[in-house]
Amino acid sequence: MLQYLDVVKSYGSGSTEVRAVTDVSLTVQRGEFVAVMGPSGCGKSTLLHLAGALEQPSAGRVIVDGNDLADLSPAQQAELRRNDVGYVFQSLNLIPALTALENVMLPLELDGTPSKQARKIARAALEQVGLDQHLDRYPDDFSGGQRQRIAIARALIGDRRLLLADEPTGALDTVNGDQVVELLAGLARDRGVSVVMVTHDPRFASWADRVIFLRDGRVVDESAPAFDDSSIR
Ligand SMILES: Nc1ncnc2c1ncn2[C@@H]1O[C@H](COP(=O)(O)OP(=O)(O)OP(=O)(O)O)[C@@H](O)[C@H]1O
Numbered sequence: 553m554l555q556y557l558d559v560v561k562s563y564g565s566g567s568t569e570v571r572a573v574t575d576v577s578l579t580v581q582r583g584e585f586v587a588v589m590g591p592s593g594c595g596k597s598t599l600l601h602l603a604g605a606l607e608q609p610s611a612g613r614v615i616v617d618g619n620d621l622a623d624l625s626p627a628q629q630a631e632l633r634r635n636d637v638g639y640v641f642q643s644l645n646l647i648p649a650l651t652a653l654e655n656v657m658l659p660l661e662l663d664g665t666p667s668k669q670a671r672k673i674a675r676a677a678l679e680q681v682g683l684d685q686h687l688d689r690y691p692d693d694f695s696g697g698q699r700q701r702i703a704i705a706r707a708l709i710g711d712r713r714l715l716l717a718d719e720p721t722g723a724l725d726t727v728n729g730d731q732v733v734e735l736l737a738g739l740a741r742d743r744g745v746s747v748v749m750v751t752h753d754p755r756f757a758s759w760a761d762r763v764i765f766l767r768d769g770r771v772v773d774e775s776a777p778a779f780d781d782s783s784i785r
Pocket residue numbers: 563564570571572590591592593594595596597598599
């Protein structure tokens with residue numbers, strides 16, 4: 553579903569050049585849940601941005617669902633972002649003035665889906681994340697974990713098959729964080745969504761099928777989940 557081949561990403565040039573990602577080769581299978589860990593600034597977010605075609609690699613290739621992103625025009629990249637790739641961030645970006653249902657409907661409506669149909673699809677997406685009640689309430693009426701689930705429903709709308717989650721538990725307590733990560737694991741296992749989740753917390757990484765450790769932009773280890781390794785925080 554997602555492949556990095558000898559990927560390098562630098563920002564700036566000459567004496568101000570920063571190597572965010574260096575020689576990363578990595579494959580994420582369909583339905584696989586991969587956690588990415590590593591110290592601050594090691595390139596975790598950059599890896600996600602490359603997968604979502606939000607950044608272009610300086611060298612190497614990024615392949616999403618069989619498409620080499622470099623071969624796609626900007627319009628085709630935008631289409632891939634819209635149809636295949638979902639994002640979840642630590643800050644939820646839910647719109648406070650819209651209800652839970654309206655928040656999830658929004659991307660569909662912006663894409664021209666008629667309201668009635670958008671409502672139906674959004675309800676189904678919310679049901680998949682375990683929310684089928686009080687959908688006419690506003691984000692502030694939900695707990696942090698429920699809000700993140702609304703954001704995940706919105707990210708997955710339209711059957712996206714690759715979910716990029718950047719610290720989705722960052723603003724949550726352990727109980728809510730666990731629920732969100734359990735949901736991500738279930739989406740991978742039961743629906744074949746490929747999930748790449750950046751996290752600082754070994755507890756949440758332990759839900760993943762595989763954990764990738766980055767340091768200074770390089771993959772330094774790839775292993776079974778670590779439960780308590782303070783050196784990688
Ligand atoms: N747009 C940019 N311009 C210049 N440098 C950047 C840019 N984005 C990231 N960097 C640099 O690239 C490196 C990797 O950044 P990145 O955000 O990918 O790390 P990270 O592991 O996600 O960090 P954190 O855990 O703090 O979010 C850092 O040194 C960062 O300062």
